Amino acid sequence: MINIKLNVNGKDYDLEIEEDLRLIDLLRDRLGFTGTKEGCGEGECGACTVILEGKTVNSCLLLAIQAHGKEITTIEGIGKEDDLHPIQESFLENGAVQCGYCIPGMVLSAKALLDKNKNPTRKDIREAISGNLCRCTGYEKIVDSIEKASKILQQRGSESHEQL
Amino acid sequence: MKKRGKGIAVSFYGTGYGNGFPDVSTATIRLEDEGKISISVGATEVGQGAKTVLSQIGSEVLGIEIEDIVLINEDTSKTPDSGTAAASRQTYNTGNAVKIAMESFRKKLFEESKELLGLNTSIGLETKNKEVYLKMFPQKKTTFKEIAQKLKKQKRRLEATESFTAQTTEMDPETGQGAPYWPYTFNCYGVEVEVDTETGKVDIIRALCAQDVGRAMNPTMIEGQIDGGFAMGAGYALFEDLGLKEGRIKNNKFSKYIIPTALDLPEIEKFIIEDPESTGPFGAKGIGEPVMIPVAPAILNAIYNAVGVRILELPATPEKILQAIKSYGKV
Numbered sequence A: 001m002i003n004i005k006l007n008v009n010g011k012d013y014d015l016e017i018e019e020d021l022r023l024i025d026l027l028r029d030r031l032g033f034t035g036t037k038e039g040c041g042e043g044e045c046g047a048c049t050v051i052l053e054g055k056t057v058n059s060c061l062l063l064a065i066q067a068h069g070k071e072i073t074t075i076e077g078i079g080k081e082d083d084l085h086p087i088q089e090s091f092l093e094n095g096a097v098q099c100g101y102c103i104p105g106m107v108l109s110a111k112a113l114l115d116k117n118k119n120p121t122r123k124d125i126r127e128a129i130s131g132n133l134c135r136c137t138g139y140e141k142i143v144d145s146i147e148k149a150s151k152i153l154q155q156r157g158s159e160s161h162e163q164l
Numbered sequence B: 001m002k003k004r005g006k007g008i009a010v011s012f013y014g015t016g017y018g019n020g021f022p023d024v025s026t027a028t029i030r031l032e033d034e035g036k037i038s039i040s041v042g043a044t045e046v047g048q049g050a051k052t053v054l055s056q057i058g059s060e061v062l063g064i065e066i067e068d069i070v071l072i073n074e075d076t077s078k079t080p081d082s083g084t085a086a087a088s089r090q091t092y093n094t095g096n097a098v099k100i101a102m103e104s105f106r107k108k109l110f111e112e113s114k115e116l117l118g119l120n121t122s123i124g125l126e127t128k129n130k131e132v133y134l135k136m137f138p139q140k141k142t143t144f145k146e147i148a149q150k151l152k153k154q155k156r157r158l159e160a161t162e163s164f165t166a167q168t169t170e171m172d173p174e175t176g177q178g179a180p181y182w183p184y185t186f187n188c189y190g191v192e193v194e195v196d197t198e199t200g201k202v203d204i205i206r207a208l209c210a211q212d213v214g215r216a217m218n219p220t221m222i223e224g225q226i227d228g229g230f231a232m233g234a235g236y237a238l239f240e241d242l243g244l245k246e247g248r249i250k251n252n253k254f255s256k257y258i259i260p261t262a263l264d265l266p267e268i269e270k271f272i273i274e275d276p277e278s279t280g281p282f283g284a285k286g287i288g289e290p291v292m293i294p295v296a297p298a299i300l301n302a303i304y305n306a307v308g309v310r311i312l313e314l315p316a317t318p319e320k321i322l323q324a325i326k327s328y329g330k331v
Ligand code: FES
Pocket: A037, A038, A039, A040, A041, A042, A043, A044, A045, A046, A047, A048, A049, A058, A059, A060, A061
C-alpha cells in the first residue's frame, strides 16, 4: 500500500492505495466518478479520457500513483445536470449523443481543446477527438457541437470582458 | 501519384421481420395521477432515438408537449411486448402501435370528459395543452388533471392498449413471388475518393447521402443516423476485419480491429427525401440499417473509377488495392 494526494474536480484527496491500482479504478471504484468509462482498457478507445494537469490522458493506461500531487478533471467536474457546461449543452442541442458511451471522453477532449484553442477549425476539432472512438455518430454532430460551443464560449468571453 | 474517382450506389431495403413472420408491437397508454400521459412499450433504446420518436408520436396525437409524456420502456415487468430493436422496425411498428393506442385512449378520454362536462355526446370534443374542450363552445372544457382526480376518487384507471402488426406475405419458395417486406426504404449515396497509387491508401474526400425516410419525424436524429451509418459503412469497406480463423476472431481488440476515427471521415452532406408512407405513423419509415448499405459499394465504385481496379473482398485494404493496381490497374 502507498499514500497519495491528489485533487479531483477541485477537491483534495489523501488516500491509501495499492501500488498497481490503475487511475481509472481509483476514479470509478474508490471515488465514485463513474462517468469515466472503460472501453478497451488498452489505450485505444478514449472512453476513459480525463484531464490531468490540462492535458487529456487515458486513465486506463496510468497508474493511480502517477497522479500523485496532480489535478484531475473528470466529466463530473465539467458540469452538473442542472448546470451544464456550454460544451455539454451544445452536445445535447445538436444531437451529438446516441448511445452515449464515448461522450464523457469526447466532452473532456473538447474541453482540453477549447481551453487551449478558443477558435479551432473543424480540422483541429477532428484532430482533438481522433483518440476518442465513437461507434454510433460518425462524429459529424460531435464536431458541429464543439464548433458551436467554441462560438458560445468566445461570445461569453467577450461579454464578460465588456463588463470589466 | 494520387488519383481521384467518384462512385455511386443505390439500395432499397425492406424493414421489419418480413416474409410473413408475425411482426407485432403493442403499446399501453395511461392517464397518470397528475394528468401526465404514460406510454408503456417494450421498445429498447440503444441510442437510435426510439424514446424520443415514440414520445413525439404520442404527444402529436394528443396535442401535448413531449415533457407531458412519461415513457416507460425496457422494463418487461411493466411493459407489453414491442418486439426487438432490430430490422429498423421501431419507428414504423411501435410508432404505429403508439399512434393507434393513443387514438383509442383519446376516445376514452373524450367519453370521460363527456360525463364530467354533462354533455350528451363526445362529438366535437378536441384536445390541446392537456385540456379537453368543445370546439363549438371552448369555454366548456376540463383538464387532464381534473379527469385524473375524478378517476382516482372512483378508484378507476383510464388506459388503452393496442397492437400493430406489419403486413407481409411469405415468398413462394418455387416462384419467388410474394410481398416479403413492407415498407421499403430507398437511398442513394455518392462518394469521391483519392487513391494513393504508391501506397494503396484510400481517402474519402466527399460524401453525399440521399435518404428516403417517408416522413422526417426528427430531422436531427435522422442526420445522426445517416452520419453513423456512413461511418460504419466506411469502416466495413476500408478497415474492419474480424480476421476469422477456424472460428476464432483474430482481430479481437481495437488495436487490430480498426474502426474509423474522426480523421478518417469526410464531412457528410445529407439530403432527407420525404415521401410519406401511407401505412406509417404520420408517414414515417425506419432507416436504421438502410443508411449503412450503399456506403461500401459506392466506395468500391469510386476506387474503380479512380484506378480501374475492382476489389471483390472487403475490407479494401491498401495491400489488396496495390496488388490489383500492379496486376491490371489503369494509372
Ligand atoms: S478504456 Fe482507456 S483507452 Fe479504452
